Amino acid sequence: MTGRLEGTRCLVTGGSRGLGRELCLAFAREGARVAFTFRRREADAEDTTLRLRALGCEPQCFQGDVADGAHAQAVVGALTRAWGGLDVLVNNAGVQHVVPLALLEEPDWDLMLNTCLKGPYLFSRAALRGMIRARKGTILNVGVFSSERIVEAPAHYAAAKAGLRGLTDALAREVGRHGVRVNMLSPGLLDVGLGRMLMPHRVEEYRAQAALGRTGTAEEVARMAVFLVSDENTFMTGARVTPDGGL
Amino acid sequence: MRALVARGLPVDFTWCEGEARARALSEATGAVGRRLDLTDRAALQGFLRAVVDEGAPDVVLHCAAVSQARGLQDLTDDDWDRAVEVNGRSAFALCRALGPAMGARGGGDIVLVGALDRGQTLPLPVHFAATQGMLSAMTMALGKALGPVGVRVNMVALGPLGEGLSRALPASLVEDYRAFSALRRLGTAEEVARVLAWLALENTFMTGRVVTANGGI
Numbered sequence: 068m069t070g071r072l073e074g075t076r077c078l079v080t081g082g083s084r085g086l087g088r089e090l091c092l093a094f095a096r097e098g099a100r101v102a103f104t105f106r107r108r109e110a111d112a113e114d115t116t117l118r119l120r121a122l123g124c125e126p127q128c129f130q131g132d133v134a135d136g137a138h139a140q141a142v143v144g145a146l147t148r149a150w151g152g153l154d155v156l157v158n159n160a161g162v163q164h165v166v167p168l169a170l171l172e173e174p175d176w177d178l179m180l181n182t183c184l185k186g187p188y189l190f191s192r193a194a195l196r197g198m199i200r201a202r203k204g205t206i207l208n209v210g211v212f213s214s215e216r217i218v219e220a221p222a223h224y225a226a227a228k229a230g231l232r233g234l235t236d237a238l239a240r241e242v243g244r245h246g247v248r249v250n251m252l253s254p255g256l257l258d259v260g261l262g263r264m265l266m267p268h269r270v271e272e273y274r275a276q277a278a279l280g281r282t283g284t285a286e287e288v289a290r291m292a293v294f295l296v297s298d299e300n301t302f303m304t305g306a307r308v309t310p311d312g313g314l
Numbered sequence: 315m316r317a318l319v320a321r322g323l324p325v326d327f328t329w330c331e332g333e334a335r336a337r338a339l340s341e342a343t344g345a346v347g348r349r350l351d352l353t354d355r356a357a358l359q360g361f362l363r364a365v366v367d368e369g370a371p372d373v374v375l376h377c378a379a380v381s382q383a384r385g386l387q388d389l390t391d392d393d394w395d396r397a398v399e400v401n402g403r404s405a406f407a408l409c410r411a412l413g414p415a416m417g418a419r420g421g422g423d424i425v426l427v428g429a430l431d432r433g434q435t436l437p438l439p440v441h442f443a444a445t446q447g448m449l450s451a452m453t454m455a456l457g458k459a460l461g462p463v464g465v466r467v468n469m470v471a472l473g474p475l476g477e478g479l480s481r482a483l484p485a486s487l488v489e490d491y492r493a494f495s496a497l498r499r500l501g502t503a504e505e506v507a508r509v510l511a512w513l514a515l516e517n518t519f520m521t522g523r524v525v526t527a528n529g530g531i
Binding site: 239240241242243244248254255277278279280283284287288290291294299300301302303304305306307308309310311312313 | 457458459460461462464466473495496497498501502505506508509512516517518519520521522523525526527528529530531
């Protein structure tokens with residue numbers, strides 16, 4: 068199936084690499100107009116842009132910190148001027164930082180919470196005004212399996228994503244009556260992101276515990292996301308989708 | 315059914331009551347319908363054996379369910395037994411018979427259709443709620459049991475629809491649902507069918523999970 072997002076105006080935060088990049092590519096393959104943000108890695112952003120162009124998509128690319136309210140307003144404002152609005156916001160930007168809580172410094176905690184929780188608040192706030200006016204839109208928050216259950220995972224990461232889960236539930240309830248759906252996609256260990264940072268024995272542990280006996284790929288999770296943000300999905304809101312291989 | 319047929323897939327289905335509807339569906343879609351009473355254990359076992367003999371399917375959806383809009387004091391043991399038999403035990407028998415056979419063919423997807431993920435607090439008929447809890451817990455264990463042979467098992471917990479079992483709900487409960495769900499409306503069979511088709515055909519990395527499609531309750 069192709070063309071499932073034909074003309075759909077999508078913004079992915081943290082889209083320069085990892086799952087964010089795969090989300091951009093999956094959306095573009097389905098005919099979406101794609102914009103993404105990134106914080107520091109210009110070479111990765113350029114690479115994502117080139118890959119999107121190879122799919123026939125001319126992306127909009129914005130550099131900035133998702134925890135900066137002015138940045139969020141500027142990005143959404145620019146897309147509104149360029150595209151006339153926004154149909155899909157994916158709050159994907161995160162921080163990969165593996166350290167035990169006893170060694171965690173306050174700035175690291177703040178960076179994690181700001182990126183994974185305050186960022187989605189700021190971008191959702193910026194995007195929602197147009198979505199509510201249009202009485203149509205969807206927000207997909209990217210969580211993590213470790214906020215859903217007890218596993219060995221960075222505590223500040225799990226805490227931030229658990230907060231995002233609460234934000235998803237409350238926001239779904241708040242804006243559903245305006246025709247805006249809010250869902251959460253919480254993948255397990257993938258071939259990108261945290262999955263690349265963990266010690267090999269930890270990844271092996273995951274494989275041993277997962278019913279499917281493997282870690283996932285960003286591509287397969289991104290394919291699942293296509294349905295969640297598409298117009299085919301009309302009755303799921305406040306839902307949690309946890310592709311974790313059956314952990 | 316129609317969502318799967320629309321994707322060009324060959325589909326068989328079972329039915330128990332509503333012969334006219336089953337015939338109309340067969341005529342409209344070309345799908346083969348077979349009558350099967352899920353409370354008849356011998357018939358179910360025979361049916362499952364025949365399915366395995368014919369070649370295990372790639373995808374199985376368990377949609378059958380029964381309920382009665384009765385309060386706790388009015389529920390009989392027979393009501394309880396029938397709900398457990400149709401809503402729970404038949405799903406267990408189906409997974410036990412078809413799961414390994416699907417695995418032997420290279421894997422597949424089983425999607426159980428239910429109504430609760432235990433995240434909600436709703437005044438539902440007690441026997442029905444119990445079977446839905448059974449279904450969600452069974453999904454978790456089935457995911458673990460069949461994952462190693464490449465068979466994913468997930469459950470979709472639906473909210474009230476404008477048809478089917480939801481018609482038996484008290485009008486006041488339906489109105490409460492409309493008022494309090496995020497989307498402020500009931501669902502339609504067509505839109506939840508799209509969710510089921512997505513999970514059955516496009517998911518490759520999720521198993522043992524309950525996904526809600528309930529308009530936000």
